[in-house]
Amino acid sequence: MQDAIILxxxxxxxxxxxxxxxxxxxxxxxxxxxxxxxxxxxxxxEGYLVxxxxxxxxxxxxxxxxxxxxxxxxxxLQETNPIASKxxxxxxxxxxxxxxSPLQAVFTPLFxxxxxxxxxxxxxxxxxxxxxxxxxxxxxxxxxxxGLDFLDYAIDPFVSGVYAGDPNRLILEHAFPLMRGFxxxxxxxxxxxxxxKKKQKREGTAYKKRSISFKDGLGILPxxxxxxxxxxxxxxxxxVAVNRVEDxxxxxWKREGENFExxxxxxxxxxxxxxxxxxxxxxxxxxxxxxxxxxxxxxxHSLALGFRREQIAHALDGFGVLVPSKEPPTILGALxxxxxxxxxxxxxxxxxxxxxGGIRHPELAALPQDRLLELALRDLRALLGLKGDPxxxxxxxxxxxxxxxxxxxxxxxxxxxxLAEEFPGLHFGGNSVDGIAMGASILSGxxxxxxxxxxxxx
Numbered sequence: 001m002q003d004a005i006i007l008x009x010x011x012x013x014x015x016x017x018x019x020x021x022x023x024x025x026x027x028x029x030x031x032x033x034x035x036x037x038x039x040x041x042x043x044x045x046e047g048y049l050v051x052x053x054x055x056x057x058x059x060x061x062x063x064x065x066x067x068x069x070x071x072x073x074x075x076x077l078q079e080t081n082p083i084a085s086k087x088x089x090x091x092x093x094x095x096x097x098x099x100x101s102p103l104q105a106v107f108t109p110l111f112x113x114x115x116x117x118x119x120x121x122x123x124x125x126x127x128x129x130x131x132x133x134x135x136x137x138x139x140x141x142x143x144x145x146x147g148l149d150f151l152d153y154a155i156d157p158f159v160s161g162v163y164a165g166d167p168n169r170l171i172l173e174h175a176f177p178l179m180r181g182f183x184x185x186x187x188x189x190x191x192x193x194x195x196x197k198k199k200q201k202r203e204g205t206a207y208k209k210r211s212i213s214f215k216d217g218l219g220i221l222p223x224x225x226x227x228x229x230x231x232x233x234x235x236x237x238x239x240v241a242v243n244r245v246e247d248x249x250x251x252x253w254k255r256e257g258e259n260f261e262x263x264x265x266x267x268x269x270x271x272x273x274x275x276x277x278x279x280x281x282x283x284x285x286x287x288x289x290x291x292x293x294x295x296x297x298x299x300x301h302s303l304a305l306g307f308r309r310e311q312i313a314h315a316l317d318g319f320g321v322l323v324p325s326k327e328p329p330t331i332l333g334a335l336x337x338x339x340x341x342x343x344x345x346x347x348x349x350x351x352x353x354x355x356x357g358g359i360r361h362p363e364l365a366a367l368p369q370d371r372l373l374e375l376a377l378r379d380l381r382a383l384l385g386l387k388g389d390p391x392x393x394x395x396x397x398x399x400x401x402x403x404x405x406x407x408x409x410x411x412x413x414x415x416x417x418x419l420a421e422e423f424p425g426l427h428f429g430g431n432s433v434d435g436i437a438m439g440a441s442i443l444s445g446x447x448x449x450x451x452x453x454x455x456x457x458x
Contacts, residue, residue: 001263002026004452005251007239007279008270010038011438012430014225014233015067015445016268020452021232028262029229030253032238032275036226039398040438042217047346049217050304052396055335055353056080056211057218060439067442071224076214084339086318089157090327095314095383098154115149122146123188133184135407138175139167145189157322160332163436164300164358165404166325174405174413213341218438234260241280242267244423268448270430272297273403273412285419292415293408295432297400299365303354303376304337306345306392313385316350321383329379330364331356349391352380359404369395403432427451 004020006013009031017029035041039053059065068077088095091110099105105116122145128136138159142151151167159167163175173180182192200206214220226233237255244250249267253260269276273295281289320335335353338345345351354376357364364372372395380386403409416428427448434444 004266005262005264006268009036012441012445013270015442016448018225019449029233030237034236037222040218042219048306049344054438057438058211078213078341080211084319088321090323095321110153111149118147123190127183127187134173138170138172141172157324161322166359169406174409243282266425266452269428273432288415293411296404298359299357300398300401301356302396304394305352305390309350311388330375331379
């Protein structure tokens with residue numbers, strides 16, 4: 001009997017498996033896909049380095065950085081290019097740089113004079129009750145504390161870029177718990193942020209978060225962990241059934257038409273909510289899962305577009321451009337991928353990564369690739385002064401891209417928590433529980449590895 005079976009070979013499951021194996025535990029990781037890492041996947045073609053999923057990893061704390069070094073990827077590490085320090089948001093049909101200093105904030109055309117004063121008054125606004133705050137949407141919170149301008153031309157495009165979501169539907173406490181905590185504990189976002197930084201400095205826990213990638217793309221991270229797991233990682237294997245048998249777990253999975261069976265003291269589940277529900281669980285687990293809400297996962301298309309540099313009039317001197325829902329363009333945004341990191345495009349060329357779909361445009365979910373390309377090029381011509389067609393084009397479509405932390409997320413998470421409390425050795429993690437960012441998913445895997453039975457030497 002094994003110490004643990006891990007369902008899901010995305011970055012959470014891989015991290016949990018690696019850390020458990022490092023501690024001397026006998027584990028198996030079961031992954032449906034043919035490659036490890038889920039959406040974290042990269043490829044080279046015609047001199048371009050393309051990310052199928054996330055384009056960068058925001059390091060959330062020192063442990064993740066140490067983890068990367070432990071895996072032997074220090075020499076692969078890439079910091080963001082200094083020229084990519086700007087962030088652009090579309091206002092009145094043109095990209096405007098997000099202010100990065102108080103002086104720039106005074107003169108930015110992104111916000112009206114009334115909007116700028118509204119932001120300055122944020123520390124003096126009253127907070128609402130804890131009960132009301134726990135149910136408040138991101139849009140309601142931002143509008144209440146900072147005004148409509150800040151919602152429309154800062155938070156709305158940011159939410160679309162991160163979640164492919166709608167701030168009117170995301171619940172603040174679930175989607176951005178730190179912001180919720182600032183108001184709850186300090187009465188203000190600005191005061192809360194200042195106190196938070198002072199506390200970190202006082203306790204010696206201050207850490208400057210930063211975005212990184214790897215010379216061979218983010219896909220090298222799950223690939224490296226997969227190699228270290230060796231034959232403990234079962235790729236191309238779909239979990240069919242899970243049963244609780246006395247004091248252990250029985251897992252059945254299928255690979256290439258053949259059924260396999262495993263037994264373990266612990267079961268670590270790192271799957272999307274819809275995949276968790278699809279498994280044939282024993283009825284005591286299946287019944288609560290059936291009655292729990294379904295998390296929404298909007299479709300997102302990622303278009304990698306290569307151009308000669310002279311085809312684009314814009315300086316491409318930033319991270320990318322995001323499109324507020326009030327603005328005409330159809331795209332959610334475009335990353336200036338070859339500006340962000342070196343080695344993303346051939347000499348004299350540039351690579352853009354354009355996102356379409358999301359909650360904002362569900363009608364694009366089943367749109368043919370040639371039509372998606374037309375929409376992307378139309379918007380890039382208007383926003384960046386693009387001339388001509390791409391010399392390189394690849395489209396990756398994610399029918400179920402990112403879980404939405406709406407009002408359904410709380411009951412879903414509560415269901416999983418109740419099941420974990422009722423059944424010893426059952427633990428849930430991944431982005432359907434612990435946050436959607438890549439860094440959060442890595443930390444989720446770390447948490448799961450630490451959750452294994454106390455009778456194992458953890």
